[in-house]
Structure formats: structure tokens, C-alpha cells
Amino acid sequence: MNRQHVGVLGVGQSEYVTRRTDVTFPELVREGALLALADAGITMDEVDAVVFPLAPDALIGVGNGERWCVEALGASGKPFMRVNNGGATGMSAIIAAWTHVASGMFDVVLVAGADRVSESGSAQSVLNKMWDVGYERPVPLNTITMLALSAMRYNHLYGADETDMARVTVKNRRHASLNPKAHLRTPVTVEEVLASRVLAWPIKLGDACPSSTGAAGAVLVSERYARAHGLHPAWIRGIGQNTETFWMGDRVGPRSVSDHADADALAVAFQRAYTRAGVTDPGRQLDVAEIYAPFSSVELHVIEAAGLAAKGEAPRRIAEGHFALGANGIVVNPSGGVLCSNPIAVTGVARLAEATLQVQGRAGAHQVADARTAVASAIGGDHQFYSALVLSDDLEEIA
């Protein structure tokens, strides 16, 4: 493994907002590409191949929407492919780009994309069509209810409650207020979150991510390219993916191998990335976690899956002030995370972008002091597809 180290030479993100009426979808994609290329200090001419992240076509309203975006990406004449792993798409695309470089076939690979969920007038009814044709679609499951089920089960198993969920939002909104690109930037209090309207109990509006419009991109390079050009990218030290059963009803009861309350299969993905990166004690060895958690409740079990707290311990740790900017130890979602910005197709790209900025000391007002190492993760499907990667600012052993 890691015949070639793979670096992140540049990252770009637009501001995340509710709606953009000044651009078409491909024009928005182009923003992500240009921001990433500019940050990398290269032009499209130096890009050897392009990987495009795009989640359901139905959300942008064009089938095989990747083909529509070839010009916008400057991908004409280049190897080009699209990844769709649901909400994990962005990070799976980064891992696919890593694969392109690590294969030895390419030195410079661009990942760039965008989403504008607001163009679909009925996102949650579209997303209901994710479920099994015969058994589940007649029931109004969607991405909110599927995670409400997980949240209530987590709270039941570990004695957590809606106040514990609200504290996650309070932390992340405070972080987002320091991040000029974040979508929801107004700080909130626990009381305000608890008083917000119930979407699907126990998830309230204050526990939920926004539907964001925005673009993001990254340029990955081979070690030989970086050395030949005297460049200092951030380095992807380990990657890991894992997959859970599609059937949420199989994730309960004594015969289940992982519980819908937890993110056990994600823990395996983290472990795969940690093993490759040589991380043995993530809470101590890592400085930043940019983890995919579109609802406050999800951050609780992802913190645990990442090995930053024992199962059921995340609520207490957050209540004690851990994982927040300014606290000792690893900071979780200093950008405000997915809870404050969720442009679905590129949400996983944004996690890598934020982790890169952090380990390179370029994150501005939401910079974690002296950060050198980071972990990033994403989740797709019905808590089904999991991606994780470890990043550092150099190739030294992670101590």
C-alpha cells in the first residue's frame, strides 16, 4: 500500500448559501474547479484526470449530469469519471482521485463539483425513492426520519437526551460563525434549539443541516510531482471505506452486528484509515476532526466511531466543553461542519478541504492552534456507505 504518497495540493470552496440564481449548475461546478486550481497554483492544462462527485441526478434534474459538466470542469480531452455514493459521494470521489494517483497512472487529479439542493422542489420525496421498492417506499422514510430513528435509539441506549443533541448544534454554530464560507452562521443557545419546531422527533429544526448550494474542489498530486516541483501539499496518510446493510431493520436486536443507534461500520472505516496512517490513539495523535454529521445526533456517535470517546460518552464530553474550539485536545468540526453547510455532492470534498486548511494552518478565524494532523469522514445512503481519511502536513510518522 502507498507505493506513491498522495498529496492535497490545493482546495477550494464557494460560500454555502440557500440559493444561487446567478449561475447554472455547470457554472457553479466551474467555480469549485477554479477555486481549487487557483489554490493549487496550477491551471487545467496540468491536470491529468478529473473525478466528478455527483449524488442523485434527480436533485439537479439532469440524468448523467456529469456529462453536462465536462466543459465547466475543463475535462474535455481528459480521463473523467463520476462517483455517486450518496452523502459520502464527495469523500468517495476524493478516495477515487487518491486511487487514480496511487495507481501510478496520473500525477495531478482534480475533484470538483457542486450541488444546489434548492433546485429540487421536493428533495425529501425524491430521497424517499432511495428505499426498497416493495417494502419500504410505501412508508414515508426520508433522510430526516432515518436519522430520527437512529437518534432516539442512541438516546435510549445511552441515556442521552435532546439537550445533549442541542449542545452539538451550539458548538458547531459557534464554530460556523467564525467561518465565512458556512451557510448557517448565527450562534444559537441550547434553549433556542430545544424550542425550535419538531421535524421528526427527536430531530428539530435546530438539530438539522440546511439544504445548501455551493461548490468545492481539490487537487491531488503524486509525491514525485510534488518533489519535482518543490511543492508542499498536505498528505493523505490513510484512507478507509466500509459498507453497512441497506436494511435499517437489520440493525436492531440481539442478532444485529451493528446497531442503528451507533456507527459501528463507520468505526471500521476509521480503523482502516488509522491502520494505514499509523494512528493508534486518535484522540491524542490527531488535532482536528472534520466529520460528516448532518444532524446533531449523528455527531455524537461519529465522535465515538472515530475513537475520540467511548460509546455513549460523547454527550458528557461535549457537555464538559471538549471538542470545541479553544478546548484542549482534538477539535471536532471547527468549520461548523455539515450541520451548518450541506451541499450534498461536495459535502465530503468540503471535509477534506477544511482538514487540509487546518493541517496547513490556513483556516483563519476557525483555525485550531498548532494543528498538524486531521481525520475527515463522510456517510452516504441510509447510514450505509462510510468513508474516512487521515491527513497531515508532512510525511513524518504520526506520533
Added chain:
Amino acid sequence: MDPDTPHVAVLAVHTDVVEREEHRSLEEMIFQASRAVLERAGLDRCALDGVVLSGNDQVDGRVISCMPSAGPAGGVGLDVTMIASSGEHALVYGYLRLLSGQGRTVLVVGWGKPSESVHPDFAELVSAEPYVLRAVGMNDTLAAALQASTWITDGGPSGDDVVSWPLTRDDLPARCDGVYAAVLAVEGSFEPGRELAWVHDAGWSTDRYEMGARDLRVQTALAGAREQVTATGCGPAGWTSVEIAGPSEPAVVAATATLGLADGAAVNASGSLASAPAPAHVAGLARMLAAAGSVARREADTGPPAVAAGIGLNGFAGQGATVMVFGEERKA
């Protein structure tokens, strides 16, 4: 390329093609094809290091196609990635995974079940962007006809079997329901001789989406893919046969010219576009698996080692193209 780069083989392929499958769900077809190809490869799914999937949400009516299919493909507990741009890209990605050192084996499964769509042509129409092309009803057939019109030298057909001038029914690809599966593995992870074919190289490229900005006479993406494999010594001059999935028979004929095949190289021995049906999304994958299967070692074969290429053209009028080259012997 790095001298440590492993040699990759196709251990087994399995195709499950039905004109119109009404007794099995898509997920059941995927499960059965995955089981069959793993059995043929002599592997338990737990021995896999990853699964690469490819489906088209609109054709099959699944909003995130990898969700219901990852389990039947054997992906629970494994690294699963869906490459949604086409089935041929999924096979390429499986190959890249192994070159990059991500384990020793990978299962690739691609599918299409257009029979689940009440109007499969309409599912195709949504691939047209909404501002201009959708208003004129652009789809694969119209795009292929526009392209074929640029190659007409003799006035074109005049009979009553014209579907979209100048293309007749026999010029157009026939569709069906199908699941296509392959197991790839790195050398050393399987008993020597167990391989079906060795992967020599892959190349893939894309042209612009806007057909008005393309010269449709020229198969630019295919030429780009050809150049990539030629650069590593795996170009068309060395191919003994080729399997081509294209949007039309004239496009297949043009592709043989674009590739510049050696004299005597067999083209589409597995059948014409009309006689060897495949779902559009995985038509290129189907041809690649046919190419891999065609080089399998034969008893009493005294000729030079076979080298076959599988070619996929995807998108309107072959916007994208993929070439994958397979050999009876390991790449020299």
C-alpha cells in the same frame, strides 16, 4: 509506471442477460450474478477487498442505485464505490484500485434493467440539459443520427425502416435487462493458470457535452483513449480482436477507422449492436467482458497470444470513450 506495479488479471466474468426480466427483482439479479462470478473465481465474498458498482438511477428507478445493490453485490462489510458515469468506468476503476495497492481482489458489477421503466426512452431524455436540448427531445438515438448524418456519402437509406435518418433499426443498439460482473485480482493472489485474461492497460477520455461545439465526424474521446493505451505500448496495432459498443453501427465502423486496427483484427465477434443487446449504461462493460472472455487460453491454440480490446462509447454521440486491453499472456 512504477516497476512494482502489480499485474492484474480477470479471474472470472459472468453475464446475466434477459430480454425482459419480470420474475426477478433487479436486486435478485445482482445477487445471483455476484454469487455466480465469485463461484467461478473460486472466491468467498469475504476474501474480496472491494466492490465497484455501476447503475443508472433513472433507468432502474432507484434514486441512489448503490443503496439497494451493495448488499446483493456482496458489499456488506467491504469498501464499496459506485462509479455512476458508466459501467465501463467501473471496470477501469476496479483496475485502478488494484494498481494503487488497495488489496488483491475486487468485484465489479454493472447493470441496467430498462424493462422496469414504463418509457425507457423518456428516462433517456432527462439526460438532455433542461435549457435547450430537452426542448428538442434530444436522446441517444437522435444524437447518434446527427453524428451518422455527418458520415453519409451515398445519400443514406431511403427505406421505411428508418428510425431517425439516416439510422435504421439494424443500425441501432438493441436493449435488454442485464447484469455484468467480473472479478479482478493481482498476480500472486490466485493459482497461476486460473486467470481468464490479463489486463494490459486502460484508457478513457471525454469530449464536450455540447454537440454544437464538437466535430461529430471525429471521435475525439476515442482517439484520446487510444493515445493513452498506445503510449504504453498497448495500442491497436497489437490487437487481434476488438469488441465495440457504440451508439450506432456507423459509429462502430468509424471507430475501427479511428482506432486504426491491424489487418485481420476481428470486430464484434460477439455480435452486432442489434444482435447482441445490452442496457445502454453497461453496453461498454458488456463488450469489455466479451473481449476478456475471448482471449481465454484455448486448447491446441498454436497462433500468437490473443490480445483483445473492449471499447465503450458513452453519452450523446460517443461523448466519452473507454478502451481496455486484455491479453492471453501477461503484459510484456
Added chain:
Amino acid sequence: MTTIPAPAAGGPQFYEQTWDLSYRHALGETTSAFLGALAERRILGRRCPACGRVLVPARSFCDRDHVDTTDWVEVARTGAIEMFTIVYEPFRNLPAPPYALAYVTLDGADTALVGYVRGLDLSDKDAAVAALAIGTRVEVGFADEPQGTAADYWFELPAGG
């Protein structure tokens, strides 16, 4: 060709478009048989020969062991709530709220079945949440004239319970 001043855009324009895609999904024999049994007010599962789990709703293969399931098993019409949610937010093209959804492991099954919970006043959220706590016993209710679809059944609290 003449260069002209930038045209007045007059504000952004929008195209309203709908994907009117229709499907006729083949459910396969196992799902068809499960749905057929619903019309007889019976809930069926399939047993995996490798892990021994009874999978409900019935599936023709086990995704954990990647083998065909072998035996049909009829499970009870009673069970326990594993997780639930009560939806108060309207979503376009989904039913009008409020409604309650639960996953219930029926007695004799190893996996949980999703369905509506009916017959409960959801206007008092706290009372409804307390009534549906994890572990609460429920019964399967059936439509008066079940049609053999997943809409035929739901869960309800036992009468007088």
C-alpha cells in the same frame, strides 16, 4: 460579428420542469409472496441457512452471508418497538403530518419491520413519545380489505394496554 453592450438580463429566469418517470418494478417471487400473504393477514419471513436469522420482511437472500434464504417462516402479529419517530413537518409529496413510524421486531423474527403506528393521538407529542418507548409491545393491524401491498398493515398499541 459585432460586439454589443451586455444585454439587460431583467433578473434571473427559471424553468419549471418535472421528471415524469414511471416505473413498473418487478418485485420478484419472494417479495410477491410476502405481499400476497399480507392479503391473508399473515406476516412471513425467510430463514438464512448460514446465520439462522429469520429475515422480516422476507428476502430471497441474506446480505450478511451472501446466500439464498431457504425456508419460509410465519411470524407473530405481535412484537416490540425497536425505534420510532413522530413526524410533524410536511414534506412535499409525502403524507400530511403528524404520523408515527416505527420499526418493530415481530415475535419469531430476528429483524425489524417498518410501518406506521396508528390509533394514537399525536397532538400531545410528549404523551405520544412516552406511549411508544422502545420495548413497547404492539400488534399488527390490517386494512379491512388488504390489497397485498405494504400499505395493508400498520402497528397499534394493544386495546386497553
